[in-house]
Amino acid sequence: MEWFEALALLLGAILFLMAAGMPVALAFLAANIIGAWVFMGGERGVSTLLNNGWGALTKYALMPIPLFLLMGEIFFHTGLGGRMFNAIDKLLGRLPGRLSYVTVLGGTAFSTLSGSSMGSTALLGSLMVPEMQRRGYKSHMSIGPILGTGGLAIIIPPSALAVLLATLAQIDVAGLLIAGVIPGLILAIFYIATIWLQTKRDPSAAPAYDVPPMSFASKLGLFLTEVVPMVGVMVVIIIMMIRGIVTPSEAAAFGALGVMILAAVFRCLTSEAMRKSITGALRVTLMAYLIVFGSATFSQLLAFSGASRGLVNWAISFELAPLVMLLVMFAVLLLLGMFMEQISIMLLTVPIFFPLAQTLGFDLIWFGLIMLLALEISFTTPPFGLLLFVMKGVAPPGTTMREIYSSAFPFIFCSLLLVTLLIAFPQLALWLPSK
Template sequence: MEWYLALAFLLSLILVLMAIGTPIAMAFLAANVVGAWYFMGGGSGVIQMLDNGFGALSSFALVPIPLFLLMGELFFRTGLGMRMFNAIDRLMGRVPGRLSYVTVAGGTAFATLSGSSMGSTALMGSLLVPEMERRGYKKHMAIGPILGTGGLAIIIPPSALAVLLGTLARIDIGALLIAGIVPGLVLAGLYMLTIYIQTRIDPDAAPAYSLEAVPAGEKLILVLRDILPMISVMAIIIALMLSGFATPSEAAAFGALGVILLAVIFRCLTFTAFQESVVGALKVTLMAYLIVFGSATFSQLLAFSGASSGLIQWAIGLELSPVLMLLTMFAVLLVLGTFMEQISIMMLTVPFFFPLAETLGFDLIWFGVVVLLALEISFSTPPLGLLLFVMKGVAPPGTSMRTIYMAAIPFILCSMLLVGLMIAFPGIATWLPGMM
C-alpha cells in the first residue's frame, strides 16, 4: 500500500471513531489493533503492538505527570492558591486596572504551581470576574487576562502537558520544562502591557476605587508569609533540574512534598482536601497513560507502514523554506485546535512534526516550546477553544460567547507576537536549557 493510502486509512479510522463519540484513547487503540492486524501480519502483529505499548508505559519519564498533577490539586484544594491571590491583590495598591494586573500576576503564579489551565481558568473566573464586575470593570478587562494566564500553565513548569509532549516526542523533558520559563515570563509581560494599553485607551474600562493603604511592614509580611513560600516551591523545582541534582521525576516529587509541607504549616491540609487531590490527580493520570499507550503504538505503526517516512519525504520535496514549513505546521495546530482538544492534537501531529522538524534542522527543544505555544493559543481560539467554554461555565449569567471571544483576541495576539520573537530570537527558549 502506498504511504498516503496507509496514512489516510489510519487517520480516517481514528477520526470516524472520535466522531461517533469513542474516547480518544480507545479510538487510537482500536485503530492500532486494526492497523497492526493489516500491516504487521495478523494476530502476531497485534501482540507485538501491545508489547510495544506496555513498554512505553514503563518509561521513567512518565513519573512527573502524576506528581505534578498531585502538586497542582493540593495547591488548589487546600486554599494555598487563594492566600497568594489575596496577598498580591493587597500589594498592588491603587494602580489603574489593579485587579487585571492581579489576575496576570496571581494567575501566572497559580498556573505555574498548578500546571492546570482549566483549573486556573475555572478558579479565577469564578472568583475574580464577579468581583471585577461589581467594581465597575468592563467584561473584557476581567475575562481576557484570565483566559490568557490560564494558558500559561501549558508553558511554564511544572506543566504536565509539557511532560507528555516530551514523552511522546522522545526529547529531554527536563530541558523542555526549563525552556518554557523565559517565554512564559515574556508572555506574562506582554499581557501586562496589553492591560496598560487598554486602560490608557479606555480609562472607564477599569475605574479607580478607594482602597485602604497597606503599611510597608505589612507588605513585607504578606510577601514573606503568603507569596514567597509558594513561589519557592517552583524555584526549588527549577533549581534542582538546572543544577542536575535531580531528574524531572525527582524534582516533581520534591515539589509535591513541598506543597504538602506548606499545607501542613499553614494548617490547611485536611483529609478531605488530600483525598480529593489524590482522586483528581489519579483520574487525569490514568487518561494520560492510556493516551501514551495509544500514541506510542500509533507512532510505531506509522513507521512500519511507511506513512511517516513517506509524509516527511513529500514535505521535504515541496522545497519550502524551513520558516514557511514551521508556519505551516503552526497553522495546522491552530486549525486542529478549533475542534479538538490538546492531547488529541499531540497524538495526531507529534509522530509527523518532530521527525520533520529534526530533518529541517530545528532545535527540538525550541520546536517543542513552539508547539506548546500553538496549543496554548488554540486553547482560547474562537470558536471552540476549550478555555472559552470553561470561562462561559463560570462567568456571571448573561455573559455571551461573543463577549468572551472578543476578550480573548488581544491576548491571542500577544501569544502570536511571542512566536514571532522566538523565530527571530531562538535564544528566548534555548538560553536557559543551555545552562543545564
C-alpha cells in the same frame, strides 16, 4: 499499500471513531488494533503492538506527570491558591485595573504550580470574574486576562502537558520544561502591558476604587508570608533542575512535598483536601497514561506502514524554506485547535511533525516549545477553543460567547508576538537549558 493509503486508513479510522462519540484514547487504541491487523500480520501483529505499547508506559520520564498534578491539586484544594491571590490583591493597592493585574500575577504563579490550563482558568474565572464585574470592570478586562493567563500553565514549569509532549516526542523532559521559563515570563509581561494599554485607552473599563491603606512593613510581611513561600516552591525546583541536582521526576516529588509542607504549616492540610487532591490527580494521570499508550502504538504503526517516512519525504519534496514549513505546521496546529482538544492534536501530530522538524534541522527543544505555544494559542482560538468553553462554564450568567471571543483576541496577539520573537531569537528558549 502506498504510504498515503496507509495514512488515510489510520487517520480516517481515528476521525471516524471520534466523530461517532468514542473517547479520544479509545479511538486511537481501536484504530491501532485495526492498523496492526492490516499491516503487521493479523492477530500476531496486534499482540506485538500491544506489548510494545505496555513498554511505553514503563518510561521513567512519565513520573513527573502524576506528581506535578498532585502538587497543583493540593495547592488548589487546601486553599493556598486563594491565600496567594488575596495577598497580591492587597499589595497592589489602588492601582487602576488592579484586579486584572492580580489575575495575571497571581495566575502566573498559580499556573506554575497547577500545570493545568483548565484548572487555572476554572479557578481564576470562579474567583475573579464575579468580583471584577461587581467592581464595574468591562468584560474584556475581566475575561481576557484569565484566558491568557490560563494558557501560561502550558509553558511555565511545572507543566504536565510539556512532560507529556516531551515523552511522546522522545526529547529531553527537563530541557523542555526549563525552556519555557523565560518565554513564559515574557508572555506574562506582554499581558501586563496589554492591560496597561487598555486602561489608558479606556479608564472606565477598569475603574479604580478605595482600598484600606497598608504600611510598607505590613506589605513586606504579607509578601514574605503569603507570596514568597508559594512561588518559592516553583523557583527552587527549577533551580534544582537547572543545576542538575535533580531529575524532572525528583523535582516533581520535591514540589509535591513542598506544597504539602506549606499546607501543613498554614494548617490547611486536611484529610478531605488530600482525598480530593489524590482523586483528581489519579483521574487525569490515568487518562494521560492511556493516551501515551495509544500514541506509542500509533507512532509504531506509522513507521511500520511507511506512512511517516512517506509523509516526511513528500513534505520536503516541495523544497520550501524551513521557516515556511514551520509556519505551515504552526497553522495546522491552530486550525486543529479550533475543533479538537490539545491532547488529541498532540496524538495526531507529534509522530509526524517531530521527524519532519528533525529533517529540517530544527532544535527539537525549541520546536517543542513552539508547538506548546501553538497549543496554548489554540486553547483560546474561536470558535471551539477549550478554554473558551471552560470560561463560559464558570462566568456569571449572561456572559455571551461573543464577549469571550472578543476578550481573547488581544492576548492571542501577545502569544503570536512571542512566537515571532522565538523564531527571530531562538536563544530566548535555548539559553537557560544550555546552563
